[in-house]
Amino acid sequence: xxNLTSSxxxxxxxxxxxxxxxxxxxxxxxxxxxxxxxxxxxxxxxFFDYSKNRITEKTMQLLFELARQSGVxxxxxxxxxxxxINITEKRAVLHTALRNLDHNPIVVDGEDVMPKVNAVKxxxxxxxxxxxxxxxxxxxxxxxxxxxNIGIGGSDLGPLMVCQSLKEYGHARLSMHFVSTxxxxxxxxxxxxLNPETTLFxxxxxxFTTQETITNARTARAWFVKAAGDEKHIAKHFVxxxxxxxxxxxxxxxxxxxxxxxxxxxxxxxxxxxxxxPIAIYLGKHNYQDxxxxxxxxxxxxxxxxxxxxVPVIMAMLGIWYGNFFGANTQLVSPYNQCxxxxxxxxxxxxxxxxxxxxxxxGNRVDYATGPVVxxxxxxxxxxxxxxxxxxxxxxxPIDFIATIEHPDIPEPHSTILMANFFAQTEAFMRxxxxxxxxxxLEKSGITGQAQDDLVPHKIFKGNRPTNTIIMQRLTPxxxxxxxxxxxxxxxxxxxxxxxxxxxxxxxxxxxxxxxxIESDLTTPGLTTSHDASTNGLINYFKRNTPR
Ligand code: F6P
Numbered sequence: 001x002x003n004l005t006s007s008x009x010x011x012x013x014x015x016x017x018x019x020x021x022x023x024x025x026x027x028x029x030x031x032x033x034x035x036x037x038x039x040x041x042x043x044x045x046x047f048f049d050y051s052k053n054r055i056t057e058k059t060m061q062l063l064f065e066l067a068r069q070s071g072v073x074x075x076x077x078x079x080x081x082x083x084x085i086n087i088t089e090k091r092a093v094l095h096t097a098l099r100n101l102d103h104n105p106i107v108v109d110g111e112d113v114m115p116k117v118n119a120v121k122x123x124x125x126x127x128x129x130x131x132x133x134x135x136x137x138x139x140x141x142x143x144x145x146x147x148x149n150i151g152i153g154g155s156d157l158g159p160l161m162v163c164q165s166l167k168e169y170g171h172a173r174l175s176m177h178f179v180s181t182x183x184x185x186x187x188x189x190x191x192x193x194l195n196p197e198t199t200l201f202x203x204x205x206x207x208f209t210t211q212e213t214i215t216n217a218r219t220a221r222a223w224f225v226k227a228a229g230d231e232k233h234i235a236k237h238f239v240x241x242x243x244x245x246x247x248x249x250x251x252x253x254x255x256x257x258x259x260x261x262x263x264x265x266x267x268x269x270x271x272x273x274x275x276x277x278p279i280a281i282y283l284g285k286h287n288y289q290d291x292x293x294x295x296x297x298x299x300x301x302x303x304x305x306x307x308x309x310x311v312p313v314i315m316a317m318l319g320i321w322y323g324n325f326f327g328a329n330t331q332l333v334s335p336y337n338q339c340x341x342x343x344x345x346x347x348x349x350x351x352x353x354x355x356x357x358x359x360x361x362x363g364n365r366v367d368y369a370t371g372p373v374v375x376x377x378x379x380x381x382x383x384x385x386x387x388x389x390x391x392x393x394x395x396x397x398p399i400d401f402i403a404t405i406e407h408p409d410i411p412e413p414h415s416t417i418l419m420a421n422f423f424a425q426t427e428a429f430m431r432x433x434x435x436x437x438x439x440x441x442l443e444k445s446g447i448t449g450q451a452q453d454d455l456v457p458h459k460i461f462k463g464n465r466p467t468n469t470i471i472m473q474r475l476t477p478x479x480x481x482x483x484x485x486x487x488x489x490x491x492x493x494x495x496x497x498x499x500x501x502x503x504x505x506x507x508x509x510x511x512x513x514x515x516x517x518i519e520s521d522l523t524t525p526g527l528t529t530s531h532d533a534s535t536n537g538l539i540n541y542f543k544r545n546t547p548r
Contacts, residue, residue: 016062147202154349203240290481335402
């Protein structure tokens with residue numbers, strides 16, 4: 001048994017689970033008129049209700065005890081102060097420094113990182129002002145109308161999600177495009193719509209070696225040079241965001257047009273760095289600053305509040321309760337706001353690349369579940385697709401419901417209907433529908449006797465399905481910043497309890513290495529025989545059928 005599963009706090013939760021598992025939330029609500037007040041709180045403009053969970057006050061005490069035993073508070077300090085908690089890459093984990101509005105020094109390898117953080121922020125602000133005002137012009141003297149961010153993973157999902165979520169704050173002249181995949185369709189169809197005279201490409205890659213990004217960037221560069229007729233115009237139309245100035249220069253982008261960040265910013269935590277350049281251009285530097293401010297507010301909350309009032313800690317421990325004790329394998333995120341439809345995809349990388357690990361910090365294989373499958377889409381469409389399984393299927397799927405109260409410029413009755421569905425779903429997941437209720441309903445519609453008996457089992461909803469609800473007044477840059485930071489910290493706490501490194505991603509490497517080998521197989525004539533039978537067979541099938 002691992003140190004974790006044999007620990008007193010874990011053992012206490014294992015025992016306690018036997019008491020809680022048979023309880024129904026309906027009864028818990030009935031027996032405690034203050035349950036909602038007890039299990040809800042507000043921070044950073046986010047109202048968080050976790051009363052519709054399979055918990056009692058004792059559950060929460062035991063979960064906090066587990067967090068305490070795991071040294072969550074101490075490790076928070078290590079992260080914020082720049083200790084190298086990413087032990088496999090020997091790096092600090094300092095996305096919080098990028099929104100450190102206190103400007104207090106944060107020292108890494110003997111150097112305060114804040115001056116360079118602030119210098120790049122200034123550079124981003126100046127550049128975004130120039131593009132937005134039209135002062136930055138293309139090679140024929142026209143203002144920029146289209147921004148194409150070429151990047152993948154953390155160099156794509158964050159800026160894409162934020163620009164889409166906050167599109168009501170976007171600059172009217174600017175259209176944002178995000179190209180990530182290498183299948184060619186995205187870049188080709190994007191370029192078709194663009195005028196090279198008024199297009200700005202942002203090549204966003206922490207490493208500047210990512211094959212997908214560099215391939216797309218080369219295609220964009222060739223398209224542009226062909227239209228502009230001279231490589232000297234590249235300077236006005238290509239900028240880079242990276243930690244690798246050498247590779248940026250080799251690609252042909254003047255490092256004057258490069259926005260730097262550093263190895264202590266993880267890819268999936270990088271939207272607060274220069275990777276957020278498209279956000280600053282599209283929303284303006286003040287809104288970008290507000291986004292950082294929202295995250296900063298959540299950082300303060302996370303660092304300062306006791307575990308019992310700490311929203312990221314509560315969310316994390318609830319996730320552990322379901323994943324490790326109830327056996328839930330997945331976590332659904334359901335935003336009831338179409339603008340946030342890419343939020344689950346963003347969280348997918350954030351969570352799954354962070355906590356998808358099987359060895360602990362000492363390299364021992366864990367004997368407990370770690371990160372769940374995170375999935376989801378804009379909520380209301382899900383009701384007509386996968387919610388059936390969530391209501392009546394055999395698996396327990398905890399759900400985060402997220403909604404905004406104000407939907408500017410949307411005529412009624414849209415918002416009211418949307419929110420009615422939002423509340424109805426969390427109620428339905430909690431209450432379910434019992435046999436007496438089903439029979440009464442059937443009776444009322446004239447279905448009696450055997451016909452009623454036959455239908456009853458199909459119409460029963462067990463309910464007792466856990467949900468968190470996050471509501472905010474209106475989706476603003478600040479609130480979105482707070483929401484993203486909330487999830488970042490949730491993931492941190494879970495990684496701490498599971499004693500894993502949430503900040504490396506070696507699992508992505510194997511596929512990258514094999515792809516390089518196979519790329520050369522695909523272009524070498526003749527039979528490929530160097531892989532297993534299936535991979536050889538598939539490669540050879542592909543080669544035989546590729547039109548030459
Ligand atoms: O998917 C692996 C990964 O390394 C992510 O962590 C990262 O966000 C993405 O690739 C892109 O990497 P880069 O910014 O270096 O191009």
